[in-house]
Amino acid sequence: MTLQILLLLAGLALLIAGAEWLVSGASSLARKFKISDLTIGLTVVAFGTSAPELVVNLFASATDHQDIFFGNILGSNNFNLFIILGLAGVLLPLKVQVSTVWKEIPMSFAALVIFYIMVHIPSPNGGMMLGRIDGFILLGLFGLFQYYIYRQIKEYTPPEAEHKPTGPLFKMIAFIILGLAGLVLGGKLVL
Template sequence: MIISSLLVVLGFASLIFGANWLVDGASSLAKKNNISDLVIGLTIVAFGTSAPELVVNTVASYTGLSDIVFGNIIGSNNFNLFVILGIAGLIYPITVQSSTAWKEIPLSLMVSIVLFILANNFFINQNLEISRLDGIILLVFFLCFLYYVFKQLQQEKTTAILAETKSNYKIWGLIIVGIAGLIIGGKLVVDNSIAMATELGVSQKIIGLTIIAAGTSLPELMTSIVAALKKNSDIAIGNVIGSNIFNVLLILSISSFVNPVKYDPNFNQELLILIGGTVFLLIAMFTGKRKKLDRWEACILLSFYLMYTTYLVAKEI
């Protein structure tokens, strides 16, 4: 138990340094190439911080741990939405671009609804699962998302305010080392947290929804906190929205290719919470200060998650 605790602390340190390097490298890449921070957040940063979910889910799918797969995906997305945006919004109110309010957030909502429909097989009378065919459907949606980002990149007309002095080698070095730090740190935290939780006899579903979901979302958490502290709202929210889209469309599709993932209808409650939370975020863009997640709205997100998680754990005990 002591060794596991020390490794968790080491994992957190790796996450903190990795997040800082990734944000610095990604921001420098954006400035040097006149690419917006939002596009970088939706792609490079989102993919990098989603790497732990990809590793955990691939292994879980291969070994037939379907509850871990869905618990990690749905739990991570809820953690991203309620906790990470909640904490980042409390640190510094998150101002978003028009495209985020009108396109990216609704797109994230649509992805959650598509997952709900496919997982429950509303149109096909067969076993509840994400089959390989469902995985292909999700992957097609993911390719459409990448096309949307590519078109947005072409339409952007950004101008660098400050000349970026970092070399390409240093920029990509920061990004690669940062992502490596996030992956290693996430794995250390997850593996050792699971080891400690297993000793306490916690169920696979609860471990997936809480410990693994929170653990694999630590890269997103650290990255968005660092971005919020640096008042970089585009990376803070782009990281969360992009990661939620990556988790469902890319990571779950890859998991289904490894093995069809059986779906437990008990996850419907968490999926509906994810859909409801995304609707709340969308509404928040048009209340109070428009196109901004205010501190009181961020507080609502964080408070709800803490209360719901307390309820889940209490029910399990």
């Protein structure tokens, strides 16, 4: 029992460190190529902070732990929505852009409704499940959302002072590789 707890804690630490290293390395690499902070935030940071969930969910799915898979997705979304936004709002009121209210929030709500409908359509064996076709539909919707982000980024003109100095290329690549390795190893240890 003690060993399992230690492995779980080690896995969580590796997931956190791996995500940090991945985001740090990828962000530095993006800055080296003069990619704006907005673009980095919408892509690299967004992926990097979701990477631990992705890894854990892939391992959970592969090892037939669907409850962990869905619990992680729903729990993470609820935590981000209620705790992170709630604490941020309490500590420092947040300005919300008009596009967020009229575009991004409805898109998120629509994704939730689509997901809800998908899992409630009975499968051929009579149970509720998320199948391959559903997965392709969700990936297609993600692609559309990425295209929307791409269009937002194209319209954005970054301030001149936005690009910060970066370190050596080998260090950035090392952080990316270490981050990915930490995520994979951490994901295995958590399950």
